[in-house]
Every structure is written in structure tokens, then in C-alpha cells.
Amino acid sequence: MIIAVASGKGGTGKTTVAVNLALSISNVQLLDCDVEEPNAHLLLNPKINRKEPVYIPVPTVNEKLCNYCGKCSEFCEYNAIFVGSNKILIFPELCHSCGGCALICPKKAISEKQHKIGTLNFGSAGNLELIYGKLEVGEPLAVPVIKAVKKQIKNDKNVILDSPPGTSCPVIETVKGSDYCILVTEPTPFGLHDLKITVEVLEDINIPFGVIVNRAGIGDRKVYDFCKEKEIPVLLEIPYERVIAELYSQGVPFSLKIPEWKEKFKMLIETVKEYAGK
Amino acid sequence: MRICVTASGNSLDAPVEPRFGRCPYFIFVDSETMAFEAVPNMAMNAMGGAGIQAAQLIASKGAKVLITGNVGPNAFQALVAAGIRIITGAYGTVREVVEKFKRGELRETGSPTVGGHYGRGAGMGRGWRRRYPPPY
Numbered sequence: 001m002i003i004a005v006a007s008g009k010g011g012t013g014k015t016t017v018a019v020n021l022a023l024s025i026s027n028v029q030l031l032d033c034d035v036e037e038p039n040a041h042l043l044l045n046p047k048i049n050r051k052e053p054v055y056i057p058v059p060t061v062n063e064k065l066c067n068y069c070g071k072c073s074e075f076c077e078y079n080a081i082f083v084g085s086n087k088i089l090i091f092p093e094l095c096h097s098c099g100g101c102a103l104i105c106p107k108k109a110i111s112e113k114q115h116k117i118g119t120l121n122f123g124s125a126g127n128l129e130l131i132y133g134k135l136e137v138g139e140p141l142a143v144p145v146i147k148a149v150k151k152q153i154k155n156d157k158n159v160i161l162d163s164p165p166g167t168s169c170p171v172i173e174t175v176k177g178s179d180y181c182i183l184v185t186e187p188t189p190f191g192l193h194d195l196k197i198t199v200e201v202l203e204d205i206n207i208p209f210g211v212i213v214n215r216a217g218i219g220d221r222k223v224y225d226f227c228k229e230k231e232i233p234v235l236l237e238i239p240y241e242r243v244i245a246e247l248y249s250q251g252v253p254f255s256l257k258i259p260e261w262k263e264k265f266k267m268l269i270e271t272v273k274e275y276a277g278k
Numbered sequence: 279m280r281i282c283v284t285a286s287g288n289s290l291d292a293p294v295e296p297r298f299g300r301c302p303y304f305i306f307v308d309s310e311t312m313a314f315e316a317v318p319n320m321a322m323n324a325m326g327g328a329g330i331q332a333a334q335l336i337a338s339k340g341a342k343v344l345i346t347g348n349v350g351p352n353a354f355q356a357l358v359a360a361g362i363r364i365i366t367g368a369y370g371t372v373r374e375v376v377e378k379f380k381r382g383e384l385r386e387t388g389s390p391t392v393g394g395h396y397g398r399g400a401g402m403g404r405g406w407r408r409r410y411p412p413p414y
């Protein structure tokens with residue numbers, strides 16, 4: 001089963017939930033898809049067993065063949081190519097690897113080379129398998145790195161995906177193909193606002209989902225009212241409690257220290273299985 | 279000699295626009311006759327690489343000098359590759375800066391004057407950047 005953990009905004013405790021969930025089940029793979037700022041490993045201190053670069057193809061020009069006609073630069077929608085009167089420049093961080101320039105070049109001067117945009121880290125913490133992607137600084141394309149992370153999914157495992165925050169393409173790339181999505185939110189007006197946007201997206205891509213309310217007790221009841229109205233199950237409430245907050249600030253997943261919570265997360269998985277029809 | 283000035287309007291009396299890739303108009307001025315051509319910037323709202331596209335336009339129009347406010351690293355590289363002299367930090371009207379240039383009162387810059395944007399507003403913080411849907 002593949003469960004994605006997402007939230008409409010950062011700082012709702014999404015990663016904490018993903019990590020605690022992963023620690024509460026067996027035969028598990030935790031994939032951190034927040035490749036711009038992966039942080040599940042900070043809570044788990046895994047042993048990194050190996051790393052693998054992630055590449056995208058970008059054009060390279062054989063200047064012996066090029067006659068500086070400028071067709072490639074004209075074609076490129078992303079302005080990744082500049083053609084001067086006797087010089088051609090490629091800007092790999094703007095290229096979207098569409099391959100069009102190579103096709104359009106009348107002199108066949110363009111071929112592809114590999115450009116590194118990120119790294120996959122393969123780690124383990126006890127029985128838990130953790131894989132996280134890290135986008136290179138300044139590289140704008142998170143999606144290919146997320147794809148590379150998701151390629152590591154093993155079908156016979158329980159897979160938890162820690163999604164990036166928000167509702168942009170990287171989030172959709174992470175969540176699509178999951179059996180269930182857990183949305184982590186806060187019972188505040190901001191939490192509600194972002195929850196509504198995320199719910200719309202999930203309804204669009206047709207993935208069953210439920211909500212975990214983190215820091216329950218702060219804010220108001222509007223998140224609950226919204227869930228009731230939309231018939232969205234509230235799967236779990238994590239109260240705003242000193243012990244939990246303290247463990248969080250120490251970077252310790254709280255279910256490791258509070259056995260009661262480990263049970264709650266176990267039960268949560270069972271509930272999710274039912275909702276997902278697995 | 280052909281000079282390109284980035285401008286916020288389409289005449290010689292328009293103010294210089296400091297943003298190179300995102301300026302509304304490029305004014306190409308013949309420094310001898312002061313005859314000019316105003317070209318609207320099609321890449322003004324481009325997702326990314328506006329500076330590179332602007333450099334491409336200026337090179338294709340055969341300008342030898344660019345007068346503007348700020349130039350980012352990508353555009354800078356492209357302009358240098360095209361052999362275009364770059365003058366930054368200019369202010370006043372298009373006419374004024376061209377006159378100043380002719381009197382030798384403007385200095386060329388040897389490096390980009392603003393940081394990179396990577397096309398998607400990096401530097402505005404993560405939250406902001408993430409709201410931009412990458413066209414991938």
C-alpha cells in the first residue's frame with residue numbers, strides 16, 4: 001500500500017506524522033519526496049548506505065557543425081539557448097529537457113548530455129528503509145528528482161511518501177498513484193485555507209483522503225466543520241501537548257517515546273487500509 | 279553606432295527602465311542621427327530566461343552597446359558572448375543617457391549587477407517559489 005502524507009502549507013507537522021507512521025508499521029519504506037528541503041532524515045538519523053545522482057538530459061552543441069542560424073534559440077520556449085554571431089550558450093538550469101532543439105537543428109549539431117540536478121540517498125534506520133532525494137542548489141526542476149525517488153517504490157512494501165508542502169506540480173507528482181493521502185493540518189484559519197485548496201486538488205486527481213489535525217486544541221473548530229460538511233474523515237488528532245512539543249523540538253519522533261502513540265498510529269494504518277479498500 | 283536602451287515607454291523621452299529582461303520596451307538609437315526604433319519586449323512576462331531572450335533580440339538587431347539598470351548573470355553571459363558592451367545603473371530619459379554615453383560619461387560594467395532568478399523567483403523564499411507551477 002502507498003500512503004502519501006501531504007499538507008497545504010509547510011510547518012504543519014507533516015514530516016513528523018510521516019515519520020511516526022513509518023515507525024509504527026513493519027516492512028516499511030519511507031520516501032521523502034520534499035526534495036527541496038528533505039528533513040525526514042533529521043528525525044531518523046539513518047545510516048546512509050549509498051547515494052545516486054539524478055540526471056536530466058540537456059543539449060550540448062558541436063560548434064564545428066553549428067552555423068549559428070539561431071533556430072534552436074528561437075524554438076526553445078524556456079530561453080535556455082543563446083546564439084551569438086560566433087558563439088552559442090546553453091543554460092542547463094533553464095532547460096526542460098524537451099529535446100526539441102536537437103530535432104529542429106538543421107545542421108544536426110545538437111546532441112544530449114547528462115546534467116546532474118539532484119541526488120538520491122538510500123538509508124536505513126533499524127528496519128525502516130528511508131530514501132530521500134535532494135535537489136541541487138539553484139536547480140528549479142523538482143519533479144524529475146521526485147520521479148527518481150518514486151521509482152524506488154517496492155510493491156511488496158508499505159510505502160509512506162512525505163510530500164512537499166503546497167499544491168504545486170511537485171506535490172501532485174508525489175501524491176499521484178498513491179492508494180490514500182493523509183492531509184495534515186492545523187485547526188487555524190490558515191490551516192483551513194490551505195486545507196481547502198489541497199482538498200480541491202485531491203478531488204481532482206481522485207485519490208481517497210482523510211485529515212489529521214495536528215496541534216489540536218489551538219485555534220477554532222472550523223477545520224472540523226469543514227471536514228464534516230465535506231464528509232472527510234478526521235483520522236486522528238494530535239493534541240498540542242508539552243511532551244509532544246518537547247520531543248519534537250529535540251528532533252525525536254514522539255511515538256518512539258510514548259507507546260500509546262505507537263498504538264494510535266498502528267490503528268490509523270488499519271483505518272486507512274479500510275478507507276483505501278486494501 | 280546602434281545603442282539599445284531599456285525603457286518604460288516607446289519614445290526617446292521615456293524613462294530608462296532598470297529591469298533589463300523585464301523592461302516594456304527596447305529603444306534602439308542610432309548615436310549619430312538619434313533616429314530610433316522602439317521594440318516592445320515580448321519576453322516581459324516570460325516564465326524564465328527573459329534576460330537571455332532580450333540579449334538574443336539585442337544581438338539580432340545589431341546593437342553594440344546596451345544601457346540599462348541591472349543585468350543578471352545569465353543575460354550578462356549572453357551579452358558578453360555577443361560582444362555587446364554593457365552599461366548599468368543608468369537613469370534619466372533614453373535621450374539623456376544616450377547623450378551622456380556620447381560624452382563618455384557612462385562606464386561599462388564588468389559583472390552582473392543582480393543575482394540569478396532561475397526564472398522562477400528564487401530568492402523570494404521557498405513558499406513563494408513553490409506557488410509557481412513549473413511548466414515541466
Ligand code: SF4
Binds near residue numbers: 066067109110
Ligand atoms: S539550430 Fe543548430 S546550427 Fe542553428 S544555431 Fe542552433 S545549434 Fe547551431
Ligand code: SF4
Binds near residue numbers: 058059099102
Ligand atoms: S531541450 Fe527543449 S528546453 Fe532544453 S534547450 Fe532544447 S529546446 Fe530548450
